[in-house]
Amino acid sequence: MALMNLVSTVNHTLDHEMARDERVVVFGEDVGVEGGVFRATVGLQKKYGPDRCFDTPLAEGAIVGMAVGMAINGLRPVAEIQFSGFMYPAYNQIVSHVARMRNRTRGRLTLPLVIRMPHGGGIKALEHHSESLESILGHIPGLKIVVPSTPYDAKGLLLSAIRDDDPVFFLEPSKIYRAFRQEVPEEDYTIPIGKAKIVREGEAVTVVTWGAYVHDVMKAAEQLAAEGIDAEVIDLRTIAPFDRAAIVESVKKTGRFVVVHEAMKTFGPGAELIALVNEKAFLYLEAPPTRLTGFDITIPLPRGEHHYFLDADRIAAGIRDVVNF
Amino acid sequence: MLTKRFDPLKGEMLQIMDAEGRIVAPELKPDLSDERVLELYKVMLLTRAADTKALQLQRQGRMLTYAPNTGQEAAQVGSAAVLRETDWLVPAFRELGAWLVKGVSLEHIYLYWYGNEWGSHFPENVRMLPISIPIASQLNHALGLAMASKLKGEDDVTIGYVGDGGTSIGDFSEALNFAGVFSAPVVFFIQNNQYAISVKRAVQTKASTLAQKAVAAGIPGIQVDGNDLFAVYAAVEEAVNRARAGEGPTLIEAYTYRLGAHTTSDDPTKYREDDEVLVWQARDPIKRTKEYLIAQGLWSAEQDEAQVAEYEAYALEVFRKVEETGEPQLEDFFKYTYRDMPEHLKEQYQEYVQYLEGKVK
Numbered sequence: 116m117a118l119m120n121l122v123s124t125v126n127h128t129l130d131h132e133m134a135r136d137e138r139v140v141v142f143g144e145d146v147g148v149e150g151g152v153f154r155a156t157v158g159l160q161k162k163y164g165p166d167r168c169f170d171t172p173l174a175e176g177a178i179v180g181m182a183v184g185m186a187i188n189g190l191r192p193v194a195e196i197q198f199s200g201f202m203y204p205a206y207n208q209i210v211s212h213v214a215r216m217r218n219r220t221r222g223r224l225t226l227p228l229v230i231r232m233p234h235g236g237g238i239k240a241l242e243h244h245s246e247s248l249e250s251i252l253g254h255i256p257g258l259k260i261v262v263p264s265t266p267y268d269a270k271g272l273l274l275s276a277i278r279d280d281d282p283v284f285f286l287e288p289s290k291i292y293r294a295f296r297q298e299v300p301e302e303d304y305t306i307p308i309g310k311a312k313i314v315r316e317g318e319a320v321t322v323v324t325w326g327a328y329v330h331d332v333m334k335a336a337e338q339l340a341a342e343g344i345d346a347e348v349i350d351l352r353t354i355a356p357f358d359r360a361a362i363v364e365s366v367k368k369t370g371r372f373v374v375v376h377e378a379m380k381t382f383g384p385g386a387e388l389i390a391l392v393n394e395k396a397f398l399y400l401e402a403p404p405t406r407l408t409g410f411d412i413t414i415p416l417p418r419g420e421h422h423y424f425l426d427a428d429r430i431a432a433g434i435r436d437v438v439n440f
Numbered sequence: 441m442l443t444k445r446f447d448p449l450k451g452e453m454l455q456i457m458d459a460e461g462r463i464v465a466p467e468l469k470p471d472l473s474d475e476r477v478l479e480l481y482k483v484m485l486l487t488r489a490a491d492t493k494a495l496q497l498q499r500q501g502r503m504l505t506y507a508p509n510t511g512q513e514a515a516q517v518g519s520a521a522v523l524r525e526t527d528w529l530v531p532a533f534r535e536l537g538a539w540l541v542k543g544v545s546l547e548h549i550y551l552y553w554y555g556n557e558w559g560s561h562f563p564e565n566v567r568m569l570p571i572s573i574p575i576a577s578q579l580n581h582a583l584g585l586a587m588a589s590k591l592k593g594e595d596d597v598t599i600g601y602v603g604d605g606g607t608s609i610g611d612f613s614e615a616l617n618f619a620g621v622f623s624a625p626v627v628f629f630i631q632n633n634q635y636a637i638s639v640k641r642a643v644q645t646k647a648s649t650l651a652q653k654a655v656a657a658g659i660p661g662i663q664v665d666g667n668d669l670f671a672v673y674a675a676v677e678e679a680v681n682r683a684r685a686g687e688g689p690t691l692i693e694a695y696t697y698r699l700g701a702h703t704t705s706d707d708p709t710k711y712r713e714d715d716e717v718l719v720w721q722a723r724d725p726i727k728r729t730k731e732y733l734i735a736q737g738l739w740s741a742e743q744d745e746a747q748v749a750e751y752e753a754y755a756l757e758v759f760r761k762v763e764e765t766g767e768p769q770l771e772d773f774f775k776y777t778y779r780d781m782p783e784h785l786k787e788q789y790q791e792y793v794q795y796l797e798g799k800v801k
Contacts, residue, residue, distance in 0.1 A: 140591060166591050172621055177580045177614035185582020188528065189592060192584075204610075212581065218776040219559040219570050225779070247752070256777050280779045304573040309782065356782035 119299045124266035125155045125231070127299065128273045129193065133163050135303075136191060139277060141168045141416035143178055143195030152197055153233060175205040177307060180228060183212050186228040191277055195351045196232035199286070200243030205230075206251075213282045214257035226282045229273075234286035235327055237424045239417035244289075247378035247409070252284055253355045253387070254432040259283040259308055264329035265295040268352060272304030279308060281297060286354075288327035311358035313365070317347035320371035320432040320438050323362055323388060325351040328375050335434060344438050357371055362388060362397040370401040371437050375430055380408040402440035407433040442678050443660035446526040448651035453663045453695060456670035459723045461731030463670075470674045472563045474738050480521050480541075481729050482741070482747065484513035487537035488726060489751035490546055491700070494553065496620060497759055498704045506553050509668070511699030514725030515631050517541055518672030519599060519694070522680050524624065525565060528589075530582040532741065533571040534698075535601050536630065542568050546755065550762045557776075558766045562769070567596075576606035579615035581626060586619070586626035586683070597683040599676070605636025607653060608644045616657035616691060625683035627676060628691045631666065633698035638711035654691035665696030667725035697723070 119127060133139045141156055147170035150157025161166040171178055175196055182192040196202045202209075209230075217225045236245025252260050259281055263269035269287070276283035314329060315336050325331045329350045336346040347365050351357055366372045372392045374385040385406035392404045407430055414423050446452040456465045456550060463469055469631040474482075493508050497503035509516060516537030518527060529542045541550060542564045552559025552571070560570035569585075572578035582600025606612055619626050630650050634641045647653065654661025660679075664671040672694055679690035697720035701708050708717075733739035774781055774789040781789070 158696075172614075172617055174610070174614040174618070176611055177583065177618050180577060180580020180611065180615070181587060181618060183468035184530075184581040184586070184598075185588040185591075186584075187581070188585045188588035190588045199444045207574055207577055208580065211577060212572075216570075217778070218773075219557060219560055221557050221772065224569065233678075323622050327621075356778075356784060359784060 116300055118296040119266045120293045120296045121266050121269055121287065122153050122155050124269045124299050125273060125287060128270045129156060129159060130162065131303070132274060132277050133167060137165070138183065138189065138191045139193060140190050140197070141193045142171050142407070144171060144173055144197045146170060146195050151195060153250060153289065155231070155287070156195065168169040174409065175201055176208050177211045178204040179208040179213060182228045183208065183216065183226060186226040187216070187224050191227050193229045193231060193277060196230060198244045199232045199234055199246040199248050202248060208380060209252070209258070210255055214255045218257060225280050227280050229276045229283050229285055230321070231285045231287060233289035233292075235288050235290060236420060237290040237327065239420065240289070242416060245420065247376065248286070249354045249376070249378055249384040250382055253384060253440060257281070258355055260286065261308055261352065262286045262288065262326040262354060263352065264288070264291070264326055264350050266299050268306055268312075270299055272306050272308065272352065272370070274303065275305045275308050278305070283310075285306065286326070286346070290327040291330065294330070309353045309356050309358060311352055311361040312350045313347065313361070314350045315346065315348040317345040319345045320373060320434055321347050321349065321362070321365040321369045322375060322434060323349045323351055324375040325354065326377070328377060328425070331380045331425060331427050332430055334392055334437045335431035336440050338427060338431045338435060344435065346434060357388075359391055361393070363390060366392050366396040370399050372400070373407060373434050373437050375407045375425065376404075377409055377424065379398045379411050380406055381411045383408055403438045405433065405437050443662045446662050448649040448661055448663045448693070449655065449764045451648065453665060454671045454675055455665040456666050456669045456674060457728060457732055459667070459728055461728040463732070468674055469670050470677055471552055472673065474736065477669075478733060480739055481733060483517045484539055484726055484729060485667075485747055486540060486546070486751045487513045487516065489748060490536060490549070490755045493726050493755035493759060494550070495700070495704065498774050502644050502763065503759070504553060504555050505703050505705055507534050507703045508700035509534055511631055511724065512631055512696045512718065513537045513730065514669040515672055515694035515696045518669045519629050519676045521673055522676045523597070526567060526596045527680070528582070528585045528596065529568040530578050530585065530598060530600040531569065532575070532578060532601045532603055532606065533573055534603065538601070539568065542566060544568060546758045547762060550759050551766050553580055554762050554766045556766050557772070564730060573700040576609035576611040578602070579611055580618070582626050582628070583615045583619050586624040587622060590622070590625055595625070595684050597625045597627065597680050599629055599680070601629050601631065603636060604630060604632040604634065604641050604644055604650060605639065606630075607650050613653070613657070615658060616654065616689070619689035620657040620659045623686070623688035625686070626689045627679040627683060628689065629676065630691070630693045631696055632693050633696050635698055635702065635708075635712070637674055637702045637706060649693060651691060651693035653655060659689050659691060660693040661693070663693045663695055666696030667723050667728065669725065669729050696725075699724070701712070
């Protein structure tokens with residue numbers, strides 16, 4: 116066991132899997148010599164050589180398109196998109212090829228590849244560095260999308276992602292890259308994609324969230340607990356395909372549902388989760404299912420971004436309204 | 441080296457056999473046996489017969505939208521003929537002759553255009569990607585396939601196809617650039633058929649050739665007479681040999697012409713003059729290869745007529761089989777989205793099946 120933060124866990128996990136499986140190759144902008152702008156790939160080129168960890172020219176479409184060809188021809192590419200806001204030039208590759216190669220060829224060609232990228236905001240970064248892409252990716256059939264909230268989960272989920280025979284987007288919440296450290300086992304373990312985790316059991320209300328907000332929601336839940344409101348908190352961990360059963364079971368127990376996410380409200384991932392709750396647990400509901408999300412605005416520049424992102428107080432206030440409905 | 445001898449910036453184009461089937465550059469003629477040339481010619485004939493039948497069937501309402509190849513058979517067949525079985529072929533969507541050479545069955549090809557995904561499920565030994573309708577995006581897959589061969593220490597080569605219109609898209613430049621940087625064993629093959637649907641080649645770029653786009657990527661580029669089977673073969677052979685020897689990528693522009701429509705949904709008389717088409721009909725790759733073979737005493741007009749009739753009958757027979765067996769299975773739409781069908785897809789599938797069963801009652 117070693118104490119690791121989220122970004123050092125990603126580095127440790129890539130190292131772990133590159134040592135175990137020589138088909139794994141890691142590449143992207145600045146990932147080789149520098150080891151990534153967040154240092155997620157530091158040391159890998161030195162250890163595994165420039166064939167297995169390398170810098171690419173700047174073109175996200177080519178990075179993802181190259182990963183498609185590599186995956187078809189026997190490798191397990193792990194490509195890094197430097198910031199989620201730089202993903203858009205690769206969107207044609209993602210929608211038109213990454214997501215559908217298996218289906219288009221009726222299983223003849225498959226794409227065991229991982230696209231890693233920082234996710235979300237709240238770190239006073241530059242413009243275009245705080246995007247939440249769950250809806251933009253989650254609407255496309257054929258993709259898997261994972262968002263870890265802790266170093267321990269990051270290792271288990273990233274190993275599952277690299278070993279998965281389907282393309283997986285691994286979205287790393289940059290706000291918690293270095294926010295805290297946790298014991299991460301050296302040995303091999305996986306966490307299944309598609310399974311949520313109940314991080315706090317409760318009876319009063321179901322609160323679903325993921326990524327960096329798991330920690331803010333937990334703080335809110337502790338505040339509420341002091342007031343006698345016992346919230347159940349679910350870390351969704353996988354956005355696609357998400358754990359429908361975990362949500363429905365919890366709502367049947369609590370009768371109340373809140374989803375908390377960084378992404379904008381309209382057509383955001385919360386809308387999909389609420390649709391599920393309405394379809395599967397309508398008669399159990401004692402209050403309208405509710406979204407606590409970003410506004411439908413462009414994320415403000417750093418001086419104003421705190422208005423966009425939720426803190427524990429705002430989350431607690433939103434949950435309180437649902438419980439007192 | 442051909443790429444040194446024929447400089448696209450100086451407007452030099454490789455031609456070995458002229459429009460009348462005469463060998464004009466015997467010293468450059470690739471080392472192909474008479475049997476092999478005849479074999480390749482027959483694939484060109486089959487390509488055209490399959491096109492002819494597909495168009496007829498489309499007019500009868502039996503085939504759906506189809507992208508014809510007529511006029512481009514030498515570029516297609518000559519380029520793929522260089523590849524060995526373990527090399528990869530990455531198509532755009534108008535390379536029927538190349539696909540046939542690579543070992544894809546006409547049944548698969550018709551099944552695809554008939555509207556069934558199983559048409560892109562090629563046998564294990566056929567190293568070809570499904571066609572790519574999003575223009576030029578496939579060139580980055582060709583790059584990735586080539587990179588994987590290189591990183592695995594295998595000497596397989598990948599050829600990626602694109603049209604003249606595709607050279608305007610970012611993916612084209614990105615793929616060339618990456619391949620140059622990484623010295624990837626890949627050949628980028630442009631079929632410049634002069635039109636992107638209705639938009640003329642001159643509207644795609646101010647550059648006087650498409651081959652010269654290699655210059656900025658720092659890789660060799662060459663323009664060849666795309667209706668000359670030997671020129672196409674020779675340029676691709678050199679490029680494939682270089683790639684296999686670890687010497688990196690090449691860009692080849694095959695200068696050809698689409699004698700038919702873009703697809704069956706298009707009417708080319710709206711954007712080009714008949715006179716222009718007549719000029720290119722005189723440069724028909726099948727006509728000139730046939731004239732070469734006849735002059736060599738390897739083929740006759742009678743044999744040609746009989747072969748065309750045989751291939752057209754064969755194409756019709758293949759299509760009839762596709763009509764009989766080509767309906768898709770409902771479960772397949774859901775089954776191949778992920779390796780294992782997720783719960784929500786199982787639910788959507790089952791609900792639809794229940795609806796259909798209820799409707800039948």
